[in-house]
Amino acid sequence: xxxQLKCGFCDLFGFNDQGFPVARLPLKIDTVVIREDSxxxxxxxxxxxxxxxxxDNYALVHYYEDGVINLRMFIPDDCRxxxxxxxxxxxxxxxxxxxxxxxxxTENGIFRIFPALKYLKIEDDEAxxxxxxxxxxxxxxxxxTALFTDKKDGSIKKIKPIGNVSNNYIMTVDFxxxxxxxxxxxxxYKVFKNSDSCLIINEPTEFSERMHAAFDRQYQxxxxxxARVSYGxxxxxxxxxxxKNKRFLLQREYRFVWMPEHSKEELDPIKLQKxxxxxxxxxxxxxxxxxxxxxxxxxxxxxKPI
Numbered sequence: 162x163x164x165q166l167k168c169g170f171c172d173l174f175g176f177n178d179q180g181f182p183v184a185r186l187p188l189k190i191d192t193v194v195i196r197e198d199s200x201x202x203x204x205x206x207x208x209x210x211x212x213x214x215x216x217d218n219y220a221l222v223h224y225y226e227d228g229v230i231n232l233r234m235f236i237p238d239d240c241r242x243x244x245x246x247x248x249x250x251x252x253x254x255x256x257x258x259x260x261x262x263x264x265x266x267t268e269n270g271i272f273r274i275f276p277a278l279k280y281l282k283i284e285d286d287e288a289x290x291x292x293x294x295x296x297x298x299x300x301x302x303x304x305x306t307a308l309f310t311d312k313k314d315g316s317i318k319k320i321k322p323i324g325n326v327s328n329n330y331i332m333t334v335d336f337x338x339x340x341x342x343x344x345x346x347x348x349x350y351k352v353f354k355n356s357d358s359c360l361i362i363n364e365p366t367e368f369s370e371r372m373h374a375a376f377d378r379q380y381q382x383x384x385x386x387x388a389r390v391s392y393g394x395x396x397x398x399x400x401x402x403x404x405k406n407k408r409f410l411l412q413r414e415y416r417f418v419w420m421p422e423h424s425k426e427e428l429d430p431i432k433l434q435k436x437x438x439x440x441x442x443x444x445x446x447x448x449x450x451x452x453x454x455x456x457x458x459x460x461x462x463x464x465k466p467i
Contacts, residue, residue: 165221165233169398171391173220173232174201174212176410178346182212186249187229194229210235216407217394251365251389254341254415257349260358260462267360267462270455272372274419275448277338336402337449339372339417343389350465352412357465364459369417375453376419383419390414 174182182201187194190208195201201212210232218235256263265271341362342349350356362368373385391397392410402418 165223167219167221167236169219169391170216170393171389171397173222173230175343175389176392176413178344178348178411180411182216188232189229190232208232216392216410251343251415253345254343254362254365254368255345255349256341256360256362257353257356258358258360259355260464263358263360263462266453266456267460270453272339272451272453273448274337274339274451277336336421337383337419338402341415341417342413343415344413346411346413347466349412359463359465361461361463362459363461367459368456371453371456372417372451375451379451380419380449382422384422385417385419387415387417390416 170182173185173188175185177183177200181203184195184197184199184201186197189195190210193208195207201207203213204211205213215235220235221233222230223233224230256266262273265273345359345361350359369387372387376383376385386399388397388399388403390412391404393407397403402420403416405414
């Protein structure tokens with residue numbers, strides 16, 4: 162058997178407009194082959210697994226020689242060091258929004274890129290208001306041992322947790338972010354408030370190269386990365402920046418992030434956890450206008466269906 166790799170559920174499956182898992186690439190589970198783009202219905206058992214019940218789990222996989230990924234098992238905890246992710250390029254990407262703003266892209270080649278703190282200030286729009294700085298995972302307490310210092314004698318003592326253990330992974334540096342979707346779904350016009358149009362990116366790989374090249378030219382000192390967001394209990398291999406609560410999974414988000422190479426100011430993790438919006442308001446920087454140039458050969462703008 163070839164070496165097994167660990168990956169998150171969202172590395173192997175996307176989601177359709179009903180929240181059902183969709184295979185991102187050919188998979189083999191036991192003797193059953195799942196074709197790319199196959200929809201997995203709730204409670205459907207494939208190769209001994211009810212796939213829809215494993216969104217909060219990691220998967221152990223290995224490759225067959227014919228290129229089909231063989232899914233060996235699902236595991237509840239992070240027990241491997243190697244990670245498989247970004248296993249398949251996107252076919253298209255989509256940006257939902259108001260036409261007046263999206264025309265800035267199609268006509269002038271300009272993207273307005275916001276700091277992540279800005280997203281925490283947006284009111285009355287849950288789809289754009291998740292706390293981008295915190296990812297929470299839950300694991301079985303029997304796999305953990307907590308240490309504490311006894312104030313009486315200074316000794317270190319151990320405690321075995323009862324039940325599950327929640328872990329908060331907190332990003333304490335602000336960063337610039339562009340949020341897209343990897344799905345065209347008319348329901349997303351409603352999810353993203355005031356959206357009346359959709360920018361379709363027909364060549365995601367070429368688009369990514371142009372975006373990062375433009376950012377490097379205009380704003381030095383940043384490192385850029387782009388990938389799908391993972392939903393659920395599995396921390397994305399790219400960390401907190403690409404992990405969200407599964408209540409947002411219908412967004413099917415694809416994210417570009419630009420991080421400063423050297424942090425100028427650290428954020429207060431306690432205030433981040435409390436969603437202290439007055440604190441955010443005092444720190445948030447202005448958005449930047451990123452000139453990417455003419456994208457007419459790889460993008461198109463469509464109106465919301467009537």
